[in-house]
Structure formats: structure tokens, C-alpha cells
Amino acid sequence: MRLPLNARALTESVGPIETFDLKMEGKTKIQEAITIQGEIVRRMKSEKASKEQIDKEVAKLLELKAQLGGDDGKHQFVLKTAKGTRDYNPKQMAIREKVFNTIISCFKRHGAETIDTPVFELKETLTGKYGEDSKLIYDLKDQGGELLSLRYDLTVPFARYLAMNKITNIKRYHIAKVYRRDNPAMTRGRYREFYQCDFDIAGQYDSMVPDAECLRIVHEILSGLDLGDFRIKVNDRRILDGMFAVCGVPDDMFRTICSTVDKLDKMPWEDVKREMVNEKGLSEEAADLIGEYVSMQGGMDLAERLLQDEKMSRSKQACAGLSDIKLLFSYLQLFQVTDKVVFDLSLARGLDYYTGVIYEAVLSQAAVESLSTEVQNVSPSDECVNVGSVAGGGRYDGLVGMFDPNGKKVPCVGVSIGIERIFSFMEQKAEALALKIRTTEVQVMVASAQKNLMEERLKLVTELWNSGIKAEVMYKRNPKLLSQLQHCEESGIPLVAILGEQELKDGVVKLRVVATREEETGVPGEDPRGHEENMQTPPRNGRSLDSNRSPQNWEATC
């Protein structure tokens, strides 16, 4: 799953670096090259490359340093965020807030509580939960005291929380950042620090009801976020295992054959078969039998057909899974989400801890194509998983038991929303549609047309704040009217209250709709929000004072 180790890939993955302007372009470039080369050497060492390879890269590094000349002793401060991480600027935050609001309202609509856990856990809490991927865990330095690691996901801390507090029933969501020392691919929305957004139902309940609610939630969220068409693939760990058994896969090969099947969404069957037979040594007959099954997609009908299937019906496990899929679909019908859900025997999510139903939501190709040009340039053999995958989850009945001293199990089913990919999607959509994103929610700007009205502006803005109105005032004593109006246009403030000598004399305030330049005069203290509401809906009659102005293209932040 990791990219092959080579200097080019490493160089690329270092990403953009901002350095100080040394007033000597050349020097800055060399310094940049040194930083990158240093990173390459460190990575090679950490990934245990051959001594020869490392020596070669070290030599390059020394050569670069020599080029810097005499004053390389002076500390060169690099102004950047840590590799694989990013700041969120106000526009990104506005998008993030909007996405979170949609998701959180859905979770709340379904009666979920929320919890939070620390960003780091005892190292031993994470040990043995992620298999191969454990090497991607960030450890904290041993500074005396406990050995700690940054959380790798939200599921293991959730299981630890349940076991520690002896909780056997909870429906909770948790939105928080997790950390993986993976190869970042930031253009594709893959970071070393990223959000996870999990909803889980823990407890012993009647079969498939909570599982169906998880799918209903995915449906509501993806519809609500307006990401274009999508579908939700469903399968069951027991059906996969049963299928492998009846197709003649030896027990000890289930795991590895399963991970090959998992590649079907990004490579054709021929390649998958070749990997099974040539690389993993599966018999061609078994591979062909698997090939027949994994091409099957359907709904409840398919589950019924497979229950009658001569081979499949021989596996007790498969039958249990198939009956549950039938039951699941009956609930999905009541939940009105079968339009998007497909029972797909090729879905084989890799995580060890799944024990029953598994699912994954993917955006339709049309939606994906608008996602990013980068994404389209990704070759199918790249480690980038299914680009359209935006949610996934399943049932894991054994994980909490791993934390319980008596191994007491708490059945769980949950879903994780692929929020970073959704952020990328929304950002790119906003850019493509040239949407202006408001980063504040200010309703009124208090401005003055003449000089020396600072005090009056501050008095009026205070009245507005007192009434709970979002209002701003410029911090200059004598700002120009034009710059005050410009600020409104730039940040999408719909209304401006303009004070002048005359208005003060008359005890009134002139209120202007920024977009149309329509003006009204009112008494201060009157709630100006009525005006703003008028403004939110486009004027029905075209009596705009300035019809040359193009309609504002503002995206509401909330």
C-alpha cells in the first residue's frame, strides 16, 4: 500500500515550503533544496534504505550546503506548517462550518449524543489495534512520565471510553482530528492531520435496526450536502467469508484474498484474478468462482437468490449474512433509502475489526469528475483509494471486548464520514462556481459620510450589539465613505447604516442596501433586521437603483 521509496516521490511529497526572502533569490532556492534534501535523507534513514542510497543523498546534501557559502551557520528559519498539515483560512473555515452544521444536525435529528476524548492516548491503548498501519502512529517524546501516542482514529478511543466507563448502550457522534504519519497527498485531500466524523450505535439490539439507521444517516448527509449523485454499497463480512469458503479458498488465505477483492473498484477483474492466481497462489477454479459472485449487484432479490444458491447455501455464515441483508433491506425500504443502496458482493473493506455488515458510499463519476483535475490524473494503480468514497463503516462486535478485563463484548455499528474529501470537494466547487464565500455574518456596517463622527458611530454600533445584531464599525477615526462601502462589498455585508450631520440633527439613520444602493431613513433603535430579510430574497420588482450592477453571487455561510 505504500509508495515505493524513491527520491522523486519523497521530494514531491515535501510540498510547498515558504522561506524567508533573503533578498537573494538564489540563496533562498538553495536553502529550500537543502530542506528538501534533508527531509529525503531523514526519510531514507527512517525507512531503512540501503547505506549506499543514503550516502548518495547525504553527499548531495553536503554539496548543497557548500553552495550556501560562509554564512550557513546562521540559523535559517523556515516559516511553514508541519509536513502534511495545513492551516484553515477563514474561507475554508466557513465551508467547514457549513459542512459540520449539516452533518451535526443530521446526527442530532437521530438523537445522538456527543463525547470527546484527548488527542493523545496511552501508547498501549493503541498498540495492537491497527496491524501493519501501527507504524503510522505519531508517538510523543518520552519526557518522563507516561508513553503517549496521538490518536489514529476515533473508533479505538471510543471503545476504550465504553470499556473504561462500563457503558453498554450509547448512540454518539464524535468529530475530531486524528493523526497518521502517512505519505500526504494534499491535493487529494489526504493529510497527516485530518478530521474524522464518526457516528456509532453501541448496544445489544434487535438485528439490523441500528445498522439500517446508519445507512439512513449516510443517505441524509450526502443528500443534504448536495454532492451530486451517490450510491451506498453494502455487503457483510460473513458473506465474504462464506463465499471464500464455498469457492474453495483455504481458510488461511481469506484475509489476503479479501484484500485483493478490495481492489476491484480500481482495477479490472482480469488484474484482480491475476493477482489472486499468480501472486497469491489461488487455484484458477476458485478465482473464477469468486469472479462470478463478485460481479453480482442487486437488492433484497439478490440476497434471496443467493440464499437459494446451491453453493452459497452450504455456508452457514453466508446464510446468516444473507438473511441479515434481507432484513436490512426491509428496514431500508421503511427508511426510504433503497434508491441509493446496492448489495454488492465485491465490497470488501479491509479493517480487521468488522464482524457483520459493511458499507461504503461513493460519489457518482459525474460528481467525482468535478472534484479535481488532480484526481483525474491519478493512475488506477496509485495507492489513492477509490476517489469517490465519502463514507464507510460497518459492524464491529468485538472491539470493545478487547478493552474489557473480562472480554465483555459490546456490539457496535458505525459510520465514518469522509469529511476531508468533502471539504476538498466543496472548496473546489466554490472555486469552480466562483462563489463568494462570506467569512463573517455581519448584517450591518455602521459608517459615516462626514468626518468627526467616530463617537456617533460607536454609540450606534453599541445599540446594535445590545439588540443582538451583528454589526461592525471601522477602527479609524475618519474613514472615507468609499472605503467603508468597499469593505461591505468585499465581505458581503448586506446593509450599511450611514450617519451624517443632517441625520444626527434629525435623529434618524440612513440605511442603505449595499447591493442595490436603495436607501431608507429610519429611527435608531428600530430593528434593521427586517430590512436585511428583505434583502436576502432577491427583489421581486426590478426597482433597483442601479440596474447595471451584476447580481451578487454570495453563498450564505450558514
Add this chain to the structure above:
Amino acid sequence: MRLPLNARALTESVGPIETFDLKMEGKTKIQEAITIQGEIVRRMKSEKASKEQIDKEVAKLLELKAQLGGDDGKHQFVLKTAKGTRDYNPKQMAIREKVFNTIISCFKRHGAETIDTPVFELKETLTGKYGEDSKLIYDLKDQGGELLSLRYDLTVPFARYLAMNKITNIKRYHIAKVYRRDNPAMTRGRYREFYQCDFDIAGQYDSMVPDAECLRIVHEILSGLDLGDFRIKVNDRRILDGMFAVCGVPDDMFRTICSTVDKLDKMPWEDVKREMVNEKGLSEEAADLIGEYVSMQGGMDLAERLLQDEKMSRSKQACAGLSDIKLLFSYLQLFQVTDKVVFDLSLARGLDYYTGVIYEAVLSQAAVESLSTEVQNVSPSDECVNVGSVAGGGRYDGLVGMFDPNGKKVPCVGVSIGIERIFSFMEQKAEALALKIRTTEVQVMVASAQKNLMEERLKLVTELWNSGIKAEVMYKRNPKLLSQLQHCEESGIPLVAILGEQELKDGVVKLRVVATREEETGVPGEDPRGHEENMQTPPRNGRSLDSNRSPQNWEATC
């Protein structure tokens, strides 16, 4: 500032530890003692205690391990969160959400944008920003690649963000967790992982306008959170420095004398003076002069008086600060917040980077007393700072320049809300008033009185979700009506829609107000939220069907 190193303090600071029930109480206790003793040894080593001391504690550790007997080789898994950190359970999250909502609406009312930065920064970004306290920074393990540290506050990442993106004007808030390897005092709301909640205005503006808005924001937030009476102390770094100069404090002693003055809120003047004279070697005359000034409190009048003060007026710096305080108060009057603001010459916030106005908000004693009994037991010499302090900030015009290659300054002023202390306060208040905190926002529970109505319940709950109504249904096929109603009472769900054979035949739904047991019958599809709104306000007429039931004491979550 650190607690003296001793085993008792360390033992106490280890906090509660959950261990597996070994079915042998004694063994568990020994294991716990071993964990604590191990922690003591590690801490002593890290704090470079004497070899003698360490050896003594190691001996105790070995003795404890010997007591465990033969099977101590078996790994003892400790189920806990990292020292100084905590999980937030759903109730705590509900309080946290409420507090955040109040604070964020205030920030938005003032037109602030928000940003986010990664939880870790390059180690060198933090280096040299925190002086003595740098030893409290959490470093990440060197796993190859960059050297990273967890952020210690939000101000340094903010300054790094401004310099890196060449931003010269922004009004932003940032709410996020920061990390300090401090001695935790969890009962007093002091953790190693804790929230900061910062609002800052960066930019070159007319004097004191943004500074006044920061104070207005503190006033709005503390009033909005209903924490009881409070006051906001204001001073200026330049007034402090000028005062020290005119009192005859040598230049190189400003810093240390300032930190002694800072203790005035927790020790009497006599002790402060003794420290200045006996420990720091200040002349008694100088100390007495300082004593006169630092006892002064007032408003704009005090600033005016001091501008005329024979000694004080000799310091240019002090005069600049005093003029600004005057100007500040004139704006505070317009902002209607002078009722809580006090110009207090004893306020001496320690942070190096402050260059102008400084301020700190404290809860009144009455409010503090209800905070916690623990708090009252703290002796004044404890390192715990002013228990009532719930917000603080000031002007720092030089920090961003430390990150800019050309040292270009971006003047900033900001405030940090002491959110963890506010959480503790709210939690304890909720407990004291026996408030029931709702952890979900569910409006309707869909229940059935008879068996075999699962499908009908799922259909109805789907209709409610489709209409955006927060609704729940039990995951059992045939739950008892009583257990469905109990769930409503326990989690504060105001309405229950009860399905029965008769209702289904008639095509209606029976809606019951849980608190009063009043029932109404309606047609499904009709919006039941009207009913809930009726329920939110206490019934004006006492026509409750069950007047024996005590009034519900629910705290609205949002």
C-alpha cells in the same frame, strides 16, 4: 512557579487510575501503587532529583513489585486516559456546546472570522517564545522527518499564520485545544490538554478602538454566560514600566519587580514588599513608592490625576500609557461597559510580549465561592493563580515581527477566555442546582403500545426525519410502552407519538406530552413541533393531567 518536588505532591497529581478487576482486590491495589510509584521515579529522574532521593523511591518500587508475586510478568493493562487529560461525557459536552455557542455568537456579532492551525508546529516555531515555560512544551518523538511540538497556546501559531501569509489586517477568533506538561490540578479546572478561546484584532488602527472592543467582548461574554458579578481590571505595560522608573527601580529589575507586583491579587502588600526588599534587593523607599501607586484604582479620573502627578508625569512612557487609558475609557463609555471596568495599577500580567494595554477579568468573590470547595481550600501561596480570573489579554505589537524575515510589525490586541474554568463553574453550578442537562435534542419519541408495530414505528419516524424533526425510535422489535416512556423521561424528550392498532385503523397518531401526560390525536404528517413549542413554556393554566408530578427541571441544551 512549579510546585516543590516531593513524593506526596507527585502521588496526588497522578489522579484516579482505573485498573482491571483482578478479582483480587489486594493485587489491584498493589498494581495501582506500582503505577504511581513508577510515575514518581520517572518524574524525579526527569526533574533531576538527587541520586539518593531517586534510589530511595526505586527501592520502594522494587519492594512493591516483589509483593505482586510470581505473575507480575503478565502485562497489566491500565484503562485510563493520559495524565492530566479527561474524556468529555455527553453531559459535559452539552455544557461545552452551550458555552461555546454563547462565546461564538458574541465573536460573530463583532464580525470576527475564524481560522484553524495544526495541533503541532515545527519545534523551532515555538522555540524562544515562552521563556521559562518552554520546558512544559510537549515534543513529538523524532520518528524521522521534522521535529515537532504540540502547540502551547494559540497566540504564537496565530502570529506564525499572519507572518507566513503576510496578513496585516484580520479580526479572528480561534477555539482549540493546547497542551502543557504542567502539574495538573483537575479539580480546579487545570489540565494538560485544555481549550483556549482567543479573539484578536491585528492591524494598524487608530489608538484604543480595537482595544476597547476587546473589553466590550469580555463584558458581553461574561454577562451572557451568567457567571455572576465580575470586574475587568485594566492597566498598561508602559504605565507599569514608567511607574517603576519614577519610583527608582533600576532598569534591569523591572521584570522581576513586575512579577512580584503580579502577586498582589493573592498576597497582602506587606508580603509583596518583603519579597521586593528582602529577596530582590529593592530599596525600601522605592518599594514604598510603588506601594502607594499599586493601591490605586479608579477610572478615567485616576488616569487624569496621574497625568498631573508630579513623579509620574516625569515618565514619557507612563504619560503615553495614561493618555491611552483616558482614551480607552472614553470609548468604553460609548460601548456602555464602564460599570465593570477598573483602572488598577496593581495589574501586572506577566507575559513578555505585551507592549501596551493589559487586562484581566475576575469573577466576584460570591461567584467564586460557589465555584468549588476545593478552590477555597487552596492556600494563597499555592501556585494556583487568582481563582476568579476568567479572561485576560492585552496588546502585543511585536510578536508577529519575530516571525517576519524583515521584522515587519503587525500590531495586535486580543483576549483569551478562560474557558476551562468556565466549564468547571458551569458543571458545578449544574450539579449544585441539580439541573438535568439534556444530552440530545430529540423532540419526539415514536412508540407503540402494542406488539408487532415495528414497521409502523419505523415508517412514522422516517416521516418525521423527512420533515426535519428530531425523532427517535427504540431498536427493539417489541419494546414495552413503559420502557419507551421511561427513556423519554430520562433523556428529557418532551413528546411521545404512540401508535396502536386503533390509531392505525383510524389513520391517526396519539401524541402525548411526557411531562403532563396530556394527549392529543392528530393526523400523521401534521407538524408536531407546534406541540413542543407549547410544551417549552410552562403551561399557564394548571390543567396538567397529573398534578402530583414535580415540575421538570430541565436545562435547555441550546
